[in-house]
Amino acid sequence: MSQLIAPHGGHLVDLLVPEAERDALKHEAAGLPGWDLSPRQLCDLELLMTGAFSPLQGFLGRADYESVCRDLRLADGQLWPMPITLDVSSEFADKVAGAPRIALRDPEGVTLAVLEIADRWQPDREAEAQAVFGTTDRLHAGVSWLLDKAGPVYLGGRIRGLTLPPHYDFRHLRLTPREVRAQFDKRGWRRVVAFQTRNPMHRAHLELTFRAAQIAEANLLIHPSVGMTKPGDIDHYTRVRCYEKLIAHYPEQTSMLSLLHLAMRMGGPREALWHAIIRKNHGCSHFIVGRDHAGPGNGADGQPFYGPYEAQELVALHQQELGIQMVPFQEMLYVQERAQYAPADEIRPGETVLNISGTELRRRLHEGLDIPEWFTYPEVVSELRRTHPARHKQGFTVFFTGLSGAGKSTLANALMVRLLELGTRPVTLLDGDVVRKHLSSELGFSREHRNLNVQRIGFVASEITKNGGIAICAPIAPYAEARRQVREMIAQYGLFVETHIATPLEVCEERDRKGLYALARAGKLKEFTGISDPYETPESPELRIDTSEMNPDEAVQRIVLKLESLGLIRPRD
Known part of the structure; x- marks a missing residue:
């Protein structure tokens, strides 16, 4: 297992075995018990193998898992806020009890990697939910998945990768961390600010990212999550078409679009810290953290799970060791008198603020109502209406x-x-x-x-x-x-x-x-x-x-x- 040193972002862990060793590993894997990966596990395995989850070298063992849940750090002290675990059924865990290795397969039965099992345990998932998400409320998408869908047994150990999961959509935009870094080098970009999103982007997002790039004196990487997001989110096919329409409105040669096959946990502050590390691994120097970053909405009490700027506070707390600089931003609002967007803290007394929430946007789409140009571009609306008709x-x-x-x-x-x-x-x-x-x-x-x-x-x-x-x-x-x-x-x-x-x-x-x-x-x-x-x-x-x-x-x-x-x-x- 090697580490690649690149000019952007430091070390990348490479979990794909050298090509000369792959035939032998494939032959070995054919005789191993196999686990069919869930969609979330496929996302995690891909980002492990590409180095997006550096410094991880596989699915967390028990000591690392407990340390991450408790302290936001691996057992060796390295900053890592999100448990990356391989959950399996009790039946499978019993079947492979004592087995040193298992094959990890995609839904078609293709072996993608071999897991060298180092740990096997039954976690307290309610305690994990409380530690990682701060709640056991199932209205939190991450909690719901953990308590209702995750398998009861975790297997931890190193990954020996054979091949990445195949993608047949938007291949030109699916770049590994090494490929993103190579693009930065080719373009001569030394300072790059990344923008994470799981929603379509509108004019407020354009203004926010444009301002953030100006503040950081950097180029812009639009880096949306296109793996698992929050149930009910707009599908990634529609979103990517919207991103491609929107990016044409940035000045030429200043911005770049790449897709991240990330299974989001909607973990608010911890998730923001995790996202920052992932973008550092892609070679970015700056990362935008906005209002209620990766927030999952409201709980059973009707209140948001996290404060609007908790994510910014946690990232700021670890700023010195992160290796990437945060660009904090407040919500961008449209000021009617100025006919332009401004951060919430720059709104003057007496000014008329216009805003369309995500809920209101969905209502207008569902009812076939007008969506004004100050909110988004007509070509973006057209894409949304194609897949989200009235x-x-x-x-x-x-x-x-x-x-x-x-x-x-x-x-x-x-x-x-x-x-x-x-x-x-x-x-x-x-x-x-x-x-x-x-x-x-x-x-x-x-x-x-x-x-x-x-x-x-x-x-x-x-x-x-x-x-x-x-x-x-x-x-x-x-x-x-x-x-x-x-x-x-x-x-x-x-x-x-x-x-x-x-x-x-x-x-x-x-x-x-x-x-x-x-x-x-x-x-x-x-x-x-x-x-x-x-x-x-x-x-x-x-x-x-x-x-x-x-x-x-x-x-x-x-x-x-x-x-x-x-x-x-x-x-x-």
């Missing part, structure tokens, strides 16, 4: 859930006909019984199999939603966790309208045309929802309908009115 043109999912006999299939079929009459989008009905026949015929009715069936329905619905269609789902879906997973799966593409058919159990039994409830009461039908297996009532669905209190036409009309109120259909469509 809500009445987007796909969505109506997800019925309720007991057998509650009326889900009846309402789903009636709603499908009403939406087909409108003719605005393709409509697909995913009825529970029909899906079991065609997609899940091998499944039983255990909790695990029920959840798997619901996940399959959710996956198909997400594809329909993503492609602008309407999915109507009508499974029983008795478990809250499975419904939550489906909501997350679909919400990244369009609205998820959970509709609880809350017909009482006794009414469902009276309607029991198939005699299923009688069989369940007699003990002849096991694991029957509502009798021998629980139904977890939705706490806050978008709609709750009791079909014992209204006929199908009235119920469907109520659903249609709800879809109209959400902007998904128009009254005259």
Whole structure:
């Protein structure tokens, strides 16, 4: 394992084995137990192998992990604020107990690297969340991932890299730290200020970055994260097209765009410190830290997880040893009287400030409303509208859930006909019984199999939603966790309208045309929802309908009115 010394940013750890050794390592890896990397782990492995995470030489072992969580430092004292860990299932951990090495594979089964296992342990993930993010509130995206999605066992050790994960998009912009440094040398750039973003850039961002470059007397690297960001963020394809449009508005030969395949943790102050180290490794001399850097929004108490300038304070605290200089910035606001942007602390008494928040921008996109030129450039708006059309043109999912006999299939079929009459989008009905026949015929009715069936329905619905269609789902879906997973799966593409058919159990039994409830009461039908297996009532669905209190036409009309109120259909469509 070698270290490369470059004129920008100091040492880069190189975890790719020399080419002459790769065939032998590939042959060895073919006989090793293999772990299929998650999307987040793929991001981490790529940045480990390219040296973006220097000085790390692999996934953290236990001593480094505990030191990072406690002190923002590796066990040897080097500054490093974010745990980079390989989480695996208990089953896999037991399978490889005692194994010295495992192969790390991409989703297609290609071995990317070999991990030399040095540590194996079960972390206290709630303690990790509290230490790293300062909270255990699952509304924090990083906490939610850690507590609900991460595997229970961590494996730590050195990485021996074979090949980087392949990318087929924007290849000319996907530069490793060494390649970015080489570009700086080629252009003669010695002072470079980096700008981190996970959102589209607008005129306020242009003004902020232009001013920061002037203050630092430096050139500019626009360095957006295009790995995993916050759920609900605009997809990176749209964002990169927006960046390419925006960069044309900077003076020639002053700015450069490169993509960073980073899985963000939304860790606020710690994340800002981490981002600064990553940009130092790319050869930058300065790094912009703005207001609420990498903030995840508000918690369950309605308050932001971090103060607006906590990130700047933490970076400033470690400024001397960072090896990169922070350029702090306040929020940029448009001053109507000046017809220009200014930092928040430079607004004069009596001046009219105009601003469009991210929430307001999404509302205007969803409703097809005007977005003024003072906020962003027309060509950027055009790109956003291409992939984020008005809500009445987007796909969505109506997800019925309720007991057998509650009326889900009846309402789903009636709603499908009403939406087909409108003719605005393709409509697909995913009825529970029909899906079991065609997609899940091998499944039983255990909790695990029920959840798997619901996940399959959710996956198909997400594809329909993503492609602008309407999915109507009508499974029983008795478990809250499975419904939550489906909501997350679909919400990244369009609205998820959970509709609880809350017909009482006794009414469902009276309607029991198939005699299923009688069989369940007699003990002849096991694991029957509502009798021998629980139904977890939705706490806050978008709609709750009791079909014992209204006929199908009235119920469907109520659903249609709800879809109209959400902007998904128009009254005259």
